[in-house]
Amino acid sequence: MILYLHGLNSAGTAGKALTLREALAPVPVISPTYPAHRPRQAVAQLSQLIRKQINQTTKLMIIGSSMGGFYGQYLARQFPVYHLMMINPALKPWEFLQQREGEHQNFVTGERYWLTAEDIQQSRDYEIKKVNDGLPTTLFLDRGDETIDYRVAADLYRDAGELLIFEGGDHRFQHMKEAIAHIQGAILPAVQRCETPPHRCRQPSQAY
Numbered sequence: 001m002i003l004y005l006h007g008l009n010s011a012g013t014a015g016k017a018l019t020l021r022e023a024l025a026p027v028p029v030i031s032p033t034y035p036a037h038r039p040r041q042a043v044a045q046l047s048q049l050i051r052k053q054i055n056q057t058t059k060l061m062i063i064g065s066s067m068g069g070f071y072g073q074y075l076a077r078q079f080p081v082y083h084l085m086m087i088n089p090a091l092k093p094w095e096f097l098q099q100r101e102g103e104h105q106n107f108v109t110g111e112r113y114w115l116t117a118e119d120i121q122q123s124r125d126y127e128i129k130k131v132n133d134g135l136p137t138t139l140f141l142d143r144g145d146e147t148i149d150y151r152v153a154a155d156l157y158r159d160a161g162e163l164l165i166f167e168g169g170d171h172r173f174q175h176m177k178e179a180i181a182h183i184q185g186a187i188l189p190a191v192q193r194c195e196t197p198p199h200r201c202r203q204p205s206q207a208y
Helices: 015-024 039-054 067-075 093-100 117-126 150-156 176-195
Strands: 002-005 061-065 083-087 102-105 112-115 137-142 162-166
Touching: 002 015, 002 039, 002 067, 015 176, 039 067, 039 117, 061 067, 061 176, 067 083, 067 117, 083 176, 093 117, 137 150, 137 176, 150 162, 162 176
Parallel strands: 002 061, 061 083, 083 137, 137 162
Antiparallel strands: 102 112
16 A cells, blocks of 8 residues: 655645556555645644554555655654655755745645744654664655755665656656656565465565
């Protein structure tokens, strides 16, 4: 099972979620809409969802885009996740959000909200400083990201994950075709292993 986490001013019904759901079928892709601009609410809501899902299966992959990558990085270390994948992740959101305090509108839902200094500060509560802890991690980065400097994520995970860095592109990420091919390559061995008796994939390490 895959949990896809959208970014700021997006939703679980947006383009990347739909693309992943279609491309990765029959592997189920859950893509909730959550308040990405409210860190504590976001983590609480997503944690509750994951607890419900791991009662049904321990084979969980997280794919997060932008702020979704930030939350995914944290949640993957709180729950039995067998692979974390991040697309142009905002791993230090307090830095670029400082210039964005004020009123915003979600591009997908149309919701208007006010991003406060407290919201921005709260994001620091979910920073992961030690990433070389053995969690299988893959990053997809566009050098042309105009919102977040790709080097922040690349430097953090240089010795702790697989980096796929593409020339050009932008923050919306223009290399989904390449990313999907890589994701399929990561999940298919796990699915095949679990479908072959006597394996039941009760441990994340067995699923990977």
